[in-house]
Amino acid sequence: MLPRTGSIDKNLFRLMEIQVNTPLVRLSTPAVPPAEYPALIQGVDEAYHREGHVRAHWEYLLNSLHNMGPEQINERQQKASRILRDDGATYKVYDEPNTNQTWQLNPVPLLISSDEWETTEAMLVERADVFNLLLQDIYSDRKLIRQGVIPPELLFSHQGFLRPCNQIKLPGAQQLILHGVDLVRGPDGHMRVMADRTQAPSGAGYALENRTVMNRVFPSLFRDSHVHRLSLFFARLRQKLQALNPNGGLARIVVLTPGAYNETYFEHAYLANYLGFQLVQGSDLSVRNGYVWMKALDGLKRVDVILRRVDDVYCDPVELKGDSQLGVPGLLEVARMGHVAIANPLGSNVLENPALLRYLPDIARALIGRELKMSSVKTWWCGDSKDLEYVCANLKNLLIKPTYRRPGLYEVYGAELDDTKLQAWQNRIRKNPYQFVAQEYVPCSTTPSWHQGQLKPSASILRTFAVATDNGYAVMPGGLTRVNLDAGNKIISNQRGSVSKDTWVLASEPEKRVSLRNPDLQTPLDNSNELPSRVVENLFWMGRYAERAESALRLLRTVALQLNRTEALPGNICCALLSAITHVTSTYPGFASLNPTLFDSPEPELMSILIDNQRIGSVANNLIAMIRSSEQVKEQLSSDTQRVINDIGDRLEQMRNLINESGLASSEEVQAHLVTSLLALTGLIHDSMTRDNGWHFMEMGRRMERALQIVSSLRSLLTPRFDELGQEVLIESALLSGEALINYRRYYQNGINIENGLEMILLNSRNPRSLIYQLAQLEMHFSDLPGNRDRLSQESKFLLEATTAIQLSDIKKLVGSKSGVREDLDQLLARVQYLISSAAKAISQRYFDHTQGPQLLVKNTEWQEQL
Numbered sequence: 001m002l003p004r005t006g007s008i009d010k011n012l013f014r015l016m017e018i019q020v021n022t023p024l025v026r027l028s029t030p031a032v033p034p035a036e037y038p039a040l041i042q043g044v045d046e047a048y049h050r051e052g053h054v055r056a057h058w059e060y061l062l063n064s065l066h067n068m069g070p071e072q073i074n075e076r077q078q079k080a081s082r083i084l085r086d087d088g089a090t091y092k093v094y095d096e097p098n099t100n101q102t103w104q105l106n107p108v109p110l111l112i113s114s115d116e117w118e119t120t121e122a123m124l125v126e127r128a129d130v131f132n133l134l135l136q137d138i139y140s141d142r143k144l145i146r147q148g149v150i151p152p153e154l155l156f157s158h159q160g161f162l163r164p165c166n167q168i169k170l171p172g173a174q175q176l177i178l179h180g181v182d183l184v185r186g187p188d189g190h191m192r193v194m195a196d197r198t199q200a201p202s203g204a205g206y207a208l209e210n211r212t213v214m215n216r217v218f219p220s221l222f223r224d225s226h227v228h229r230l231s232l233f234f235a236r237l238r239q240k241l242q243a244l245n246p247n248g249g250l251a252r253i254v255v256l257t258p259g260a261y262n263e264t265y266f267e268h269a270y271l272a273n274y275l276g277f278q279l280v281q282g283s284d285l286s287v288r289n290g291y292v293w294m295k296a297l298d299g300l301k302r303v304d305v306i307l308r309r310v311d312d313v314y315c316d317p318v319e320l321k322g323d324s325q326l327g328v329p330g331l332l333e334v335a336r337m338g339h340v341a342i343a344n345p346l347g348s349n350v351l352e353n354p355a356l357l358r359y360l361p362d363i364a365r366a367l368i369g370r371e372l373k374m375s376s377v378k379t380w381w382c383g384d385s386k387d388l389e390y391v392c393a394n395l396k397n398l399l400i401k402p403t404y405r406r407p408g409l410y411e412v413y414g415a416e417l418d419d420t421k422l423q424a425w426q427n428r429i430r431k432n433p434y435q436f437v438a439q440e441y442v443p444c445s446t447t448p449s450w451h452q453g454q455l456k457p458s459a460s461i462l463r464t465f466a467v468a469t470d471n472g473y474a475v476m477p478g479g480l481t482r483v484n485l486d487a488g489n490k491i492i493s494n495q496r497g498s499v500s501k502d503t504w505v506l507a508s509e510p511e512k513r514v515s516l517r518n519p520d521l522q523t524p525l526d527n528s529n530e531l532p533s534r535v536v537e538n539l540f541w542m543g544r545y546a547e548r549a550e551s552a553l554r555l556l557r558t559v560a561l562q563l564n565r566t567e568a569l570p571g572n573i574c575c576a577l578l579s580a581i582t583h584v585t586s587t588y589p590g591f592a593s594l595n596p597t598l599f600d601s602p603e604p605e606l607m608s609i610l611i612d613n614q615r616i617g618s619v620a621n622n623l624i625a626m627i628r629s630s631e632q633v634k635e636q637l638s639s640d641t642q643r644v645i646n647d648i649g650d651r652l653e654q655m656r657n658l659i660n661e662s663g664l665a666s667s668e669e670v671q672a673h674l675v676t677s678l679l680a681l682t683g684l685i686h687d688s689m690t691r692d693n694g695w696h697f698m699e700m701g702r703r704m705e706r707a708l709q710i711v712s713s714l715r716s717l718l719t720p721r722f723d724e725l726g727q728e729v730l731i732e733s734a735l736l737s738g739e740a741l742i743n744y745r746r747y748y749q750n751g752i753n754i755e756n757g758l759e760m761i762l763l764n765s766r767n768p769r770s771l772i773y774q775l776a777q778l779e780m781h782f783s784d785l786p787g788n789r790d791r792l793s794q795e796s797k798f799l800l801e802a803t804t805a806i807q808l809s810d811i812k813k814l815v816g817s818k819s820g821v822r823e824d825l826d827q828l829l830a831r832v833q834y835l836i837s838s839a840a841k842a843i844s845q846r847y848f849d850h851t852q853g854p855q856l857l858v859k860n861t862e863w864q865e866q867l
Contacts, residue, residue, distance in 0.1 A: 037448070037455055037456065037457060043186075043187045043443040043444070043445055043446065044185055044186075044187060044189050044445040044446075045445065045446045045447070045457055046058070046110060046111070046185070046445055046446065046447040046448075046460070047062065047111075047447065047448050055113075056113075057111055057112075057113040057506050058111055060224070060225060061108075061109070061111060061221070061225065062448070064221050065108065065455070070453050070454065073107060073450055074453065076107050076217045076218065077106075077107045077450060079216075079217050080105050080107055080213050080214070080217045081102065081105075083213050083216060083217070084102055084103050084105060084209070084213060085102045085646055086639060086642060086643040086646060087209065087213075087270075087639055087642065088266060088634055088637075088639075088642040088645075088646070089102065089103035089206075089209050089266050089270075090102060090103060090265075090266045091103050091104075091206075091263060091264065091266070091494055092261065092262065092263040092264075092265070093263070093494075093495055100631075103206065103209070103266070103500065104499035104500060105210055105213060105214075105499065105500050105501070105502070106449045106450055106451075106483060106485075106499050106500065106501045107214075107217065107218075107450050108447075108448050108449055108450050108455070108501065109214060109481075109501055109502040109503060109504045110447050110460060110462065110481040110501050110502070110503045110504065111504050111506060112478075112503065112504070112505045112506065113506055114505065114506055114507055114508045117228075117477065117505045120183075120191055120374075121475045121477075122373070123191075123372070123373045123374035124181060124374070124464065124466055124473075124475045125466060125472060125473045125474075125475060126368075126372060126373060126374075127179070127181065127193070127196075127372055127374060127466075128176065128179040128466040128468075128472075128473040128475075129368065129472065129473065130360075130363065130364050130367055130368060130372060131176055131179055131196060131198060131351055132174050132175055132176040132179075132468075132473075133367045133368070134351065134356075134363060134367065135175050135176050135198070135345075135347075135348055135350075135351055136169075136175050137367070138155065138161070138347075138350060138351075139165055139166050139167065139168065139347055140166075140167060142155075143366075144363060144366060144367075147366065149359065149362045149363055149366045150356070150359045150362075150363065151383070151384070153383050153434060154353070154355050154356070154359070154381065154383060154434075155350065157383070157434040157435075158350055158353050158355075158403055158404060158434075159313065159349075159404045160199070160312075160313075160347070160348075160349030160350035160351075160352060160353060160404060161347070161350040162312065162313070162320065162346060162347040162349075162350075164319045164320065164332055165312075165332070165345070165346050165347030167336075168332075168335050168336050168345065168346070168347070169338075170244055170341050170342075170343070170345055171243070171244055171245075171246055171341065172243065172244065172468070172470075174468035174472075174473070175345055175348075176198060176344060176345075176348060176351070176468065177240060177241075177244070177343035177344050177345075177467065177468045178198075178201050178204075178237070178343065178344055178465060178466070178467055178468075179196065179197070179198055179201070179465065179466045179467075179473070180196070180197030180198070180201030180202075180203065180204075180463055180464070180465045180466075181193050181195070181196055181197070181463065181464060181465075181466075182194040182195045182196075182197070182461055182462070182463050183461065183462045183463070183464065184377070184442055184444050184445070184461050184462075185444070185445035186442045186443075186445075187442075187443060190375075191374060192374065192375050192376060192377055192442070193357070193374060193375070193376045193377065194376075194377050194439070194442075194461065195352070195354060196351060196352060196356075197352060197463070198344060198348045198349070198351040198352055199311060199312060199344060199348055199349035199351075199352055200308055200309045200310065200311065200312075200344065201344075201463075201465060202264045202267060202309070203267075203463045203465070203479070203480040204233075204234075204267075204271070204465050204476065204479075204480070205264075205266075205267030205268070205270045205271040205274070206264075206266075206267055206480055206500060207230065207476070207478065207479055207480040207502070207503070208230055208234065208270070208271075208274065209266075209267075209270060210480070210500055210501070210502040211230050211478070211502055213502075214502045222504075225504060225506060226506060226507040226508075227478075227504040227505065227506060227507070228477035228478065228504075228505040228506075228507055229477070230476060230477065230478060232474075233465070233467060233474065233475075233476040233477070234274060234275065236467050236469055236474050237275070237467045238275050238276075239469075240343075240467060240468050240469060241253050241275075241305050241307060241341075241343060242305075243470070244304075244305050244341035244343065245304045245305055245341065246304065246338050246339060246340065246341055247291075247302070247304050247339065251304040251305045252278075252294070252301060252302060252303050252304050252305075253275075253277045253278075253303075253304065253305040253306075253307060254277055254278045254279070254280045254285075254294060254303050254305075254306055254307070255268055255271060255272040255275075255277050255278070255279050255280065255306075255307045255308075255309065256280055256281070256282070256285075256306050256307070256308040256309060256310050256315075256328075257269075257279055257280070257281060257309050257310065258281070258309065258310050258311075258314070258326045259281050259326070259632070260628075260631040260632050260634070262309070263494075263495075264309070265631075265634070266634070267309075268309050269634040269635040270635075271307075272635050273635050275307075277307065278294065278530065278531075278532070279635045280294060280532055281326070281532075281534060282310070282315075282324075282325070282326045282327045282328050283325075283534060284532035284533070284534050284535075285303060285328045285331075286300070286328070287328060287329060287330035287331060287333070287334055288300070290333075290334060290337055290339055291303075291334060291339050291340070292306070292328065292331065292334050292339070292340045294530065294532060295532055295533055296530040296531060296532060296533075297530075297531060297533060297536060297693050297785075297786050297847055298530070298693075298786035298787075299786075301530050303340060304340065304341065305340070305341045305342075305343065306340060306341070306342045306343070307343050308342055308343065308344070310326050310327060311349065312346040312347060312348065312349050313349070314326040314327050315327040315328065315331055315332070315342075315346055316328060316329065316330065316331040316332040316346075317329055318330055318332070318333075319332045319333070320332065320346075331346075332346060352405065353403050353404070354379060354401050354403060354437045354439070355379070355381035355383065355403050355437050357376040357377065357379040357437075357439075358379045358380060358381045358384075358387070358437070360372065360376055377439050377440055377442055378439065378440040379437055379438070379439050379440075380398075380437060380438045380439075381403075381437050382429050382433040382434070382435075382436045382437060382438070383433050383434040387438075388429070388430070388433050391429065391436075391438040392426050392429065392430065394438075395414045395422055395425060395426055395438070396414040396415055396417070396422060397414060397415065397441065398414050398438040398439060398440065398441060399411055399412070399413055399414070399438065399439040399440075399441050399491075400412050400413075400414060400425060400429070400436060400437075400438055401436065401437050401438070401439060402435060402436060403434070403435050403436060403437055404435065410491075410493070410495070410496075411491060412425070412491075413441060413490045413491060415441070415490070416490065441490075443459070444459035444460055444461055444492065445459070445460060446458060446459055446460065447460045447481075447483065447501070449483050449485060449499075449501070451485045456485075458483040458484055458485055458487070459483060459484050459487075459490075459492060460481055460482065460483045460492070460501070461481070461482055461492050462479050462480070462481050462482075462503060463479050463480045463481075463482070464476050464478065464479030464480075464503075465479060477505040478502070478503035478504065478505050479503050480500060480503070481500065481501035481502070481503045482494065482498045482499070482500055482501070483498060483499060483500075483501060484497075484498050485498075485499060531636075531692070531693050531694050533847055533848050534632070534848075535632075535633050535636065535694065536693055536694060536697040536847060536848070537697075537844075537847075537848040538629045538630075538632040538633045539629075539633055539636065539694050539695075539697045539698040539701070540697040540698065540700060540701040540843070540848075541625070541626075541629050541701060542626055542629035542630055542633070542698060542701065543685075543697075543698040543699060543700070543701030543702035543703075543705065544701040544702065544704065544705040545622045545623070545625045545626035545629060546622075546626050546678055546681060546682070546702065547701070547702045547705035547706050547709065548585075548617075548622045548705055548709070549619050549622040549623045549626065549674075549678060550675060550678040550679075551584065551705075551706070551709040551713075551737075552581075552584065552585045552609070552617075552618075552619050552622065553619055553671055553674055553675050553678075554675065554737045554738075554739070555580065555581055555584055555585075555713065555737045556581060556606065556609070556610065556619075556671070557668075557671060557672070557675070557737075558733050558736045558737040559577045559578065559580070559581060559733070560668070561736070562577055562729060562732075562733055563577065569726075569729060570725075570726055571599075572722065572726065573722065573726040573729055573730065574599065575591070575594075575599055576716075576717065576720060576722070576726075576730060577717075577729075577730070577733060578591040578598075578599060578602055579591045579592055579594075579716065580713065580716035580717050580733075581606070581609060583712055583715070583716040584709060584712045584713050584716060585609055585617040585618070585619075586616070586617040587608075587609050587615060587616070587617040587618060590605060590609070591605065603663065603664050606664055607659050607663075607664050610655065610659065610664075610667070610671075611652075611655060611656045611659050611660075619652075619674075620652060620656065623648060623649075623652050623674075624652075626645075626648075627645060627648070627649055630642075630645050633694075636689075636694050638684070638688050638689075640684055640688065641681065641684045641685070641688065644677055644680050644681045644684060645681065647677050647680075648674065648677045648678065648681070651670055651673050651674045651677055652674065654670050655667045655670040655671065655674065658670060682702070685698060685699070693785070693786070696781045696784055696785065697847075699777070699781055700778060700781045700782075700843065703774045703777045703778050703781070704774075704778065704836055704839070704840050706769070706774050707771055707774040707775065707778070707832075707836050708833060708836055708837070710738065710761065710769070710770075710771045710774070711771065711829045711832055711833045711836070712833070713734055713737060713738070714734060714758075714761065714762075714825075714829055715826060715829045715830070715833075717730045717731075717733060717734045718730060718731065718734060718754065718757075718758065718822070718825065719821055719822045719825050719826040719829070720820065720821060720822075721817055721819075721820050721821065721822060727754060728752050728753075731752050731753070731754055731757040732752055734757060734761060735752075735757060735760065735761065738761055738769045739769050740760050740761060740767055740769055740770070743760070743767060744756070744757065744760050747760065747764075748760075754815045755811050755812065755815055758811050758814060758815065758825075759811055762806060762809070762811075763806065763807070763809075763811070771806060771832070772803070772806055772807070775799060775802060775803045775806065776803075778799055778839070779796070779799055779800075779803070782795055782796045782799060783796075785847075793842070793846070794842040794846070795839040795840075795842040795843050795846070798835045798836070798838045798839040798842065799835070799836075799839050801835050802831075802832045802835040802836055802839075805828060805831060805832060805835075806828075806832065809828055814828065
């Protein structure tokens with residue numbers, strides 16, 4: 001007999017009460033670290049006391065990992081790597097510009113107790129306040145220089161100080177919107193700051209991705225550890241950016257990225273998606289009439305707030321770096337007028353000068369009346385004569401850093417240099433003393449990391465972030481931890497092979513959910529169709545490249561089947577099949593050269609068409625171009641789509657390796673898998689993408705390319721006349737490569753002939769791979785484009801002519817011929833080919849932006865390099 005409803009509710013309430021109020025059950029704690037975990041010689045370990053006992057807040061995690069065992073931890077680590085790869089989480093190392101490395105995440109997080117974090121958080125808020133006041137002083141009265149707190153040479157010699165940014169202010173009290181700090185725990189156990197990141201602090205998006213992955217890999221461990229969540233930090237960031245709107249109403253906010261070749265491009269796209277903002281590049285924006293506008297397909301859209309990830313000196317080629325291709329000409333003038341808010345503001349790079357740490361105690365006393373509670377790593381600025389002599393005398397024991405960071409110029413540790421290099425560095429420093437600082441080398445605290453199947457201590461640093469709010473600053477509860485798995489590497493940097501960790505700030509009790517949503521907020525902007533022309537162009541070409549690769553693979557597979565038939569084909573038919581490959585893929589001269597050697601031994605040429613990524617028209621070249629186009633629009637693609645694209649890249653590499661090792665025949669299965677993956681990509685696009693302009697352009701690219709491939713295939717295979725047997729082979733090949741052979745046999749019971757074959761491929765509107773079907777789909781997409789609903793556009797006119805020509809064609813007349821070539825069929829297909837290509841060109845000229853913004857007439861960057 002079932003209990004009454006009231007009894008169920010009462011019992012459930014008691015059960016919930018027990019679950020909430022019962023403390024976590026802790027397993028017995030090992031007294032000492034595992035045998036493979038080396039004892040501490042110097043410094044501090046995050047998990048273990050010097051005498052070997054586990055720190056209290058690490059007990060649950062370490063025991064849980066111990067109970068899992070090495071095999072299960074390895075499986076979780078592999079799962080994390082798969083998720084990161086499927087998400088497209090990458091990081092570009094500048095020394096390897098042509099490759100993207102999958103973001104590396106160690107499965108053992110860094111833990112920070114609630115009590116310690118409370119103290120650390122207060123210190124970081126204080127530091128953010130001081131740097132905010134410092135930024136305001138630098139670009140206004142510069143009282144700190146007038147009062148002698150900082151020497152004028154320190155400021156005016158730094159390339160991050162931008163005089164054109166003087167007196168430019170954001171709405172509100174905080175000018176510094178995001179502040180990042182690199183923290184290191186010294187041998188005394190206290191946290192101190194190694195560096196400040198104020199220009200466009202990176203890492204917050206990677207910290208969020210790490211958290212998402214860890215939540216999926218260790219769901220129960222994460223839940224039971226009561227980890228402070230990161231979502232509130234990003235909600236505050238979104239709220240602050242909305243509040244910066246200088247133009248009133250609901251702000252249109254964009255994330256400005258340098259593009260897909262930047263080291264942290266994944267983070268730019270990830271944050272744009274998470275925050276719900278449009279990801280743009282400099283070419284997507286334009287300055288007109290004193291405002292910044294985004295060049296969308298359906299017209300210009302005013303931009304109110306820019307969250308920038310472009311270095312400030314590159315943001316405006318008119319007033320800043322004249323040869324920059326990453327910025328927006330005139331942007332600084334709009335900011336000066338107060339018509340756009342930029343976070344962080346242009347010129348904030350000056351705060352990243354590590355020489356400021358040398359004077360920070362005096363700066364803090366001048367600005368807030370006391371020194372900062374969290375100290376910085378001891379720093380010497382070589383622009384000071386006494387500091388210069390100390391640095392040169394003690395160079396071997398110090399970290400040497402440039403005052404202005406740039407790619408290719410990194411910090412070095414004197415102890416890792418030989419005498420020759422030390423002397424070279426000393427000469428370099430003495431020649432340009434203002435450009436260098438030296439810092440005390442602080443051995444980083446170690447933290448348990450999973451490496452080579454066991455827990456090992458690894459040196460770690462933590463980057464965390466503060467965001468401006470209405471009442472000051474709020475700190476991310478955690479951040480991005482980086483560790484060196486190579487104990488011999490003294491400098492921790494992603495560019496030098498460091499890996500990341502999630503950072504868990506443990507709460508003493510379950511965290512309450514807090515919402516920053518304003519119930520009175522206006523209806524949000526519907527910007528689903530407001531895509532920059534650059535984005536739709538890449539989507540368009542992504543569809544075209546995918547279709548080219550698929551068509552080439554299908555034709556290659558078909559020709560291989562025909563050439564390997566039981567009965568040998570006549571030589572002229574073999575030549576026609578092989579020549580069709582060259583004509584369809586446009587890999588000239590190839591078989592079109594009629595070189596007898598190629599036809600006698602076609603395998604090398606076929607291998608080249610498959611795997612030569614430098615050969616225009618090859619399968620590999622088209623797939624690589626497709627993948628690069630997808631990288632440019634990463635924010636528009638779902639995680640499942642990204643997973644399929646990754647699989648295509650893997651299959652391509654596998655095919656290349658198989659062909660190089662064993663020849664063409666060994667790759668047939670991989671070619672089939674590649675076709676399947678491309679079909680999966682098409683299916684995902686069709687079923688998952690929102691029917692906005694992006695989807696229309698991707699589908700247009702695919703349909704146009706398929707139509708062109710059909711035409712090219714028919715011109716190659718069916719316009720020449722052969723005897724009946726040869727003709728049947730060529731018609732069958734055209735149907736097979738067009739995935740229409742089975743349907744043909746269902747429709748027509750009287751065998752294969754050219755009339756029925758042409759009818760199926762050209763005019764059968766129920767065949768999704770027929771030419772007329774592609775034209776009908778294009779007509780639908782054209783009609784939905786901006787500006788096409790009330791008039792017949794140029795591309796629609798080309799399409800209408802092509803459709804009419806196909807529909808009015810007479811199949812019997814097309815297949816007839818008095819010579820060795822079907823002239824009528826060839827003329828029709830050539831005309832349709834021209835019209836479709838013209839429609840594609842019209843689309844490009846109308847919707848894709850190929851114009852370049854205003855640039856300086858005279859560009860002299862030699863002085864910039866000498867600074």
